Amino acid sequence: MTTLSTVEQQFLDIISKMKAYSEAVSLMQWDLRTGAPRKGAELRSEAIGKISSEVFKLSVSEEMGECLDQLESQFDSLDAPMKKMVKDARKEYNRSKLIPPTLYEEYVVLTSKAETIWEEAKDKGDFELFKPYLQNIIKMTQQFIDYWGVKDTRYDTLLDMYEPNLTTAQLDGIFGQLKDKLVPLVHEVQQSTNKPDASFLQEAYNIETQKDFSSYLLGEIGYDFEAGRLDESAHPFMIGLNTQDIRITTKYLENDVTSAVFSSLHEGGHALYEQNISPELARTSLATGTSMGIHESQSRLWENIVGRSREFWKRYYGELQRRYPEQLGNVDVEQFYCAINRVEPSLIRIEADEVTYNLHIIIRYELEKMLINDNLSVEELPEAWNSKYESYLGIRPSHDGEGVLQDVHWSFGGLGYFPSYSLGNMYGAQMMNKLRQEMPDVDAKIEAGDLLPIKDWFTEHVYQYGSLLTPAEIIEKMTGESLNPQYLVDYLTAKTKDIYKL
Amino acid sequence: MTTLSTVEQQFLDIISKMKAYSEAVSLMQWDLRTGAPRKGAELRSEAIGKISSEVFKLSVSEEMGECLDQLESQFDSLDAPMKKMVKDARKEYNRSKLIPPTLYEEYVVLTSKAETIWEEAKDKGDFELFKPYLQNIIKMTQQFIDYWGVKDTRYDTLLDMYEPNLTTAQLDGIFGQLKDKLVPLVHEVQQSTNKPDASFLQEAYNIETQKDFSSYLLGEIGYDFEAGRLDESAHPFMIGLNTQDIRITTKYLENDVTSAVFSSLHEGGHALYEQNISPELARTSLATGTSMGIHESQSRLWENIVGRSREFWKRYYGELQRRYPEQLGNVDVEQFYCAINRVEPSLIRIEADEVTYNLHIIIRYELEKMLINDNLSVEELPEAWNSKYESYLGIRPSHDGEGVLQDVHWSFGGLGYFPSYSLGNMYGAQMMNKLRQEMPDVDAKIEAGDLLPIKDWFTEHVYQYGSLLTPAEIIEKMTGESLNPQYLVDYLTAKTKDIYKL
Incomplete structure (x- = not known):
């Protein structure tokens, strides 16, 4: 960056204070999920609440408003990072300012309560418990959207929060295309007599050895353990504290040797993104992923496109076999490859294979779009859920715990988030196609365990920018076209x- | 507490925001010392600096000043905790307000630089490197004292920061008495032909087993692992995040089986104090130890008076022996007891035995008092240090790295802190004497591993109060007299x- 004016410096000071608080909050959350003592959690949550609310106050402070006004009045003279930071901060400022504070507080109370109730409802498979909360969440979300301003439809306003500038019209087309191709493909697989055996994945696999193997693979893909660490938690996650401290967690299951492998690669993909953001952006608000879709493109690419490829396991299966000679001694790499790539309609999204996963997402997208746009009532939701599962995947939940209640997202108000996962799959396939053109020997490289050039290529085209470029800019700059589902x-x-030899 | 007035609520709101920030900062520091990735440390330190400075700003904010003015105008009507909180906050407010901000910033820069330089100087044994920094630290400390107001002497002002209301005159008497008795005692020991063998403590002791044993002993003294955790760090410490999250660390040395045992018991003693503060004080500024001296009384009591007692090892030596049959199978409990209690003049304070430890402290007290009161120049310090070691302990450092440069305290400006350690020893012995009167079978209890009544007794008389009572109030309420070194x-x-069979 060039020499800063006073107002630029003032703006960066607010941003860096917000970043310091956010680093604190993230560490406090990481700690709660990895090893904080049980009894301290209540006071800890109070402290997190207080600091988070300071971050919010700073984002809508008078001082922030004045900085933005001044910076916007001289916008053309700002450099590119400053321009993007001002745009992002203005968007957040307006979003927050437009909601009456009492309404927002009501919403915070509602969603924090709803998350607890959701958990209970899910365990009991009892949608009635959760129903009134979801009804209120949808009603309040609609109110918020009306304050913010309705784009083409109300749902468009939500979508833009997670994937800036993406519209429902675009996504309808994209998901329509995906559904038209994937539903028949799944049916073909189901009709096939070819069923890969995967029972050997469910034997007893020593957990210490699994830890060692996950760490080993993370090192192989270029995860920097001096700028991060790997821990265990109930639900795997990646969390960025600062650009040089990007942590991941995974979960080890004794009777499932690949669960930790793929969740480590998934979170590792998220982490590669954040670890390789340009150091110049470290102290700015741009030191983060540009959208959930682009973030998921990296996690799902390393987990699936690279991590479930035949070439990857040609290189690494021997390493796994060597660690578990009893369990895998008689299983060859092709059997293993087919087992980890078997396609099987199932009820639970997070356990789904690469193909059906997208159908899980499309179902959620179609339903939440209807809910937000008043084309479906919460009352009718469980039945709508079940019949979509029947029609797209050929299976029907036996109770709502394995159906409409399975995901946490709606309980915290995360409507509009689900599409990101499939967007990630599509971005990833499109990016990989481009990588293949520029690095024709990529398969040979993977098979040789020479993975760092792949990481470096993504650093050049994606990671280094943080959120300096928009998702559309990234994919267009890289591939010369906009998001195209055909590659996936x-x-x-x-x-x-x-x-499946179809 | 009774129903709160508006200003009381406002005051508590500021306090609880400061507490939230402090919890964050403490966790960030704990993390840096226990497992944070190396590369993130620089950005982390910046974030810690920003949040710490917010805590400071709150403590001297206009809002705080107004609250204090109002609360003081109705002081008599406040309840006891509120009175003490107002007093403490006023003291801090005035202390901070009296220093010109530019001078304070200069001091922060100086001390943070000095700590790095001190480390280098210590490693090289080169006092000249550190000398200009120490000269400036002393000069600035004197300036601060002059702003705050000189008590009987300048050093008295410092002493009061760590041990409220204690004076140099008192301490001269107390330490004089201690020195008069301990110096001859050490000489007697040195002349004795009776030298306990301790070589067996230095064999190879498996570290995982040491971890298990430290955890076991902490459980025995009543450390609550659901409100804390035990980790490893280069220098053992206790850190309170909130009253239900009091963490400790220790350091395991393969060739020294008791190092981790006693540092765990030491930090565990600090932790028992903070874990047992009354829950009613959890959200107030009183949820902390009342002084460093009282804090050290608990750490050093559990480490030494309980933890190095014959009764303690009659109960627990079998547990240790069982874990290390090869190394300890032929060593009986009496040999072990004598080995861990051998008295030996040595150069390094943190490795000193119970008797000589106090002489290490007295030397530092005498020297820093002279430095601050302009009776000794920094130039003359190393020689003064060496000759005091020779006269009190009969040994002389061969270089300043094992002499005047050994401790970090002066480099961060912690002048006036050292006496706390010996105060802890004296408070501890005096408290134990009282406990013996009230619980005549305390030795039998220790020998039976029935340690929780001891913890409960200290909870009743010390821990529960946090910093509601002053050190003097605690010791007088408990024992009926003021601090008396005779018990030690x-x-x-x-x-x-x-x-030593003397």
């Missing part, structure tokens, strides 16, 4: 036909 | 004469 369809079709 | 002298004399 082609990738999944070819892979599935090969495995 | 008697305890150390009896124990040493027994072991």
Whole structure:
């Protein structure tokens, strides 16, 4: 950056204070999920609440408003990072300022209560418990959208929060195309007599050895353990404290040797993104992923496109076999490859395979769009959920715990978030297609365990920018076209036909 | 507490915001010392600096000043905790307000630089490197004292920061008494032909087993692992995040089986204090130890008076022996007891035994008092240090790294802190004497591993109050007299004469 004016410096000072608080809050949350003592959690949550509310206050402070006004009056003379930071801060400032504070407080109370109730409802498979909360969440979300201003539809306003500038019209087309190709593909697989055996994955696998193997693979893909660490938690996650401290967690299951492998690679993909943001952005608000979709493109690419490829396991299966000679001694790499890539309609999103996963997302997208746009009532939701599962995946939940209640997102108000996961799959396939053109020997590299050039390529085209570029700018600058679902369809079709010999 | 007035609520709101920030800062520091990735440390330190400075700003804010003015105008009507909180906050407010901000910033820069330089100087044994920094630290400390107002002497002002209301005149008397008794005692021991063998403590002791044993002992003294955790760090410490999250660390040395045992008991003693503060004080500024001296009384009591007692090891030595049959199978409990209580003049304070430890402290007290009161120049300090070691302990450092440069305290400006350690020893012995009167079978209890009644007794008389009572109030309420060094002298004399058969 060039020499800063007084107002730029003032603006950066607010940002860096917000970043310091956010680093604190993130560490406090990481700690709660990895090893904080049980009894301290209540006071800890209070402290987190207080500091978070300071971050919010700073984002809508008078001082912030004045900085933004001044910076906008001289916008053309700002450099690119400053421009993007001002745009982002203005968006957040307006969003927050437009909501009456009492309404917002009501919403915070509602969602924090709803998360607890959701958990109980899910355990009991009892949608009635959660229903009034979800009804209120949707009502309040609609009110918020009306304050913010309705884009093409109310749902468009939500979508823009997670994937800036993406519209429902675009997504309808994209998801329509995906659904048209994937539903028949799943049916073909189901009709196939070819069923990969995967029972050997469920034997007893020593957990210390699993830890060692996860760490080893993370090192292989280029995760920097001097700028992060790997821990255990009930739900795996990646959390960025600062650009040089990007932590991941995973979960080890004794009777499932690949669960930790793929969740480590998934969170590792998120972490590669954040660890490789340009150091110049470290003290700015741009030192983060540009959207949830682009973030998921990296996690799901390393987990699936790289991490479930035949080449990857040609290189690393021996390492796994060596660690578990009893369990895997008689299983060859092709059997293993087919087992970890078997396609099987199932009820639970987070356990879904690469192909059906997208259908889980499309179902959620279609339903939440209807809920927000008043085309479906919460009353009708469970039935709508179940019949979509029946029609797209050919299976029907036996109770709402394994159906409409399975995901936490709606309980904290995260409507509009789900599409990010499939966007990630599509971005990832499109990016990989481009990488193949520029690095024709990429398969050979993977098979040789030479993975760092892949990380470096993504650093050049994605990671270094943090949120300096928009998702659309990233994909267009890299591939010369906008988001195109065909690459994902082609990738999944070819892979599935090969495995199932269709 | 009774129903709160508006200003009381406002005051508590500021306090609880400061507490939230402090919890964050403490966790960030704990993390840096226990497992944070190396590369993130620089950005982390910046974030800690920003949040710490917010805590400071709150403590001297206009809002705080107004609250204090109002609360003081109705002081008599406040309840006891509120009175003490107002007093403490006023003291801090005035202290901070009296220093010109530019001078304070200069001091922060100086001390943070000095700590780094001190480390280098210590490693090289080169006092000249550190000398200009120490000169400036002393000069600035004197300036601060002059702003705050000189008590009887300048050093008295410092002393009051760590041990409220204690004076140099008192301490001269107390330390004089201690020195008069302990110096001859040490000489007697040195002349004795009776030298306990301790070589067996230095064999190879498996570290995982040491961890297990430290955890076990902490459980025995009543440390609550659901309100804390035990980790490893280069220098053992206790840190309170909130009253239900009091963490400790220790350091395991393969060739020294008791190092971790006693540092765990030491930090565990600090932790028992903070874990047992009344829950009613949890959200107030009183939820902390009342002084460093009282804090050290608990750490050093559990480490030494309980933890190095014959009764303690009659109960627990079998547990240790069982874990290390090869190393300790032929060593009986009496040999072990004598080994861990051998008295030996040595150069390094933190490795000193119970008797000579106090002489290490007295030397530092005498020297820093002279430095602050302009009776000794920094130039003359190393020689003064060496000759005091020679006269009190009969040994002389071969270089300043094992002499005047050994402790970090002066480099961060912690002048006036050292006496706390010996105060802790004296408070502890005096408290133990009282406990013996009220619980005549305390030795039998220790020998039976029935330690919780001891913890409960200290909870009743010390822990529950946090900093609601002053150190003087605590010791007088409990024992009926003020701090009296005779109990420590008697305890150390009896124990040493027994072991050395003098």
